[in-house]
Amino acid sequence: MNSVYFNLSFDDVHPESSGDGTDCGGDRDGGVFRYFPRLLRKCPELKITLFVTPNWIDKANDSFFLRNMKRIFGMKYFNTWVGEPFLLTKHKDWCSWLNSFKNIEVAVHGYSHHADRKLHSQEFQDMGYNDCRERLMSAERVFKDAGLNYVKGFRPPGWGISDGLFEALKDLKYDFISLDSVACNVGDLSRYKVEDYRGLWNVPQNWDIARGTIDEALEILEKYGLLMAKGHISDYYDGERIGNGLNGVTFGRLCELFERMKDKKSCFVSMKEIARRMA
Ligand SMILES: [Zn+2]
Known part of the structure; x- marks a missing residue:
């Protein structure tokens, strides 16, 4: 019998708590992270990849009314957290707590997860090489300064990509990228x-923990020998529905x-x- 490979990953992890707005990991074991020990009890060998944003500032767009008012008065159009409250160097204790999970690896999910445009989460969309390189280096610097262990893997925020991004990731010797070919339109x-995609190993996401059926997951395993299950850490963010958060329902599906x-x-x-195994 041939081996099949399995990984579970979550996007948008950062130290924001329900007291700030949304529990994106900041509530620790009292929040969404309580599911991780439970998942590991069901499946002790499980490895989890968390895509963490080192300085999350993204918020949903302002309402139509506010956007227009701001435009008329020449104010900043887009909505972000002010004062960099989730910069990881301000949350070193949270970082060392995250380091204590043995079956979890942390990979890079942008720098701020924000761009001043309508698709506000697509930080790297159409960005040139120099800016991409600088942002990636800033992200790694924050991880290092905050003491958070990480691997050189990258998933683009909001699936926004650019030629410059691939070049920068390659030059900075990333071990893998993780794209959804449909969402990224490649x-x-x-x-x-x-x-191998543009000189980088792409470890895809190929099954959604909320939207894919269990039968589909087993078919993917049968056909490709690899199931890369993916969700978000939270179901909603700043009033926007994400829809595949880690919760009682998706936990039950994984079990x-x-x-x-x-x-x-x-x-x-x-x-x-898995990227190393391919190399
Ligand atoms: Zn994201």
Whole structure:
């Protein structure tokens, strides 16, 4: 029997708590993170990849009315957190707590997760090489200064990409990228396989923890030998529905999936491990 590979990943992790607005990890074991020990009890070998943003400032766009008022009065059009409240160097204790999870790897999810445009979460969309390189270096500097262990893997915020981004990631010797070929609108990239894309190993996301069915997950495993399950840490953010957060429902679906994978020879891997295995 051939081995099948499995990884579970979550986007948008940062130290914001429900007291700030949304629990994106900041509530620690009292919030969404309580599901991680439970998942590991069901599946002790499980490896989880968290895509963390080192200085999250993104908020939803202002309302139509406010946007127009701001435009008329020449004010800043877009909405962001003021004062960099979630800069990781201000949350060193949270970072060392995150380091204590043995089965979790942290990878890079942008610098601020924000761009001043309508698709406000697409930080790197159409960005040139120099700016991409600088942002990636800033992101890594914050991780280092905050003492958070991380791997050189990258998933683009809001799926916004650019030629400069790929070049910068390659020059900075990233081990992997993680794209969804449909969401990123790249027709020449497999949705299901780990493959070299523009000189970088792409570890895809190929199953959504809320929207994909368990039968689909098993079919993907059967056909491609690799299931890269993905969700967001929170279901809603700043009034915008994301829809695939980690909660009681998606936890239950993952437990059902683990149960139905029991007859398979499963290898639970981090994204870095699977990229290294390919290299
Ligand atoms: Zn994101």
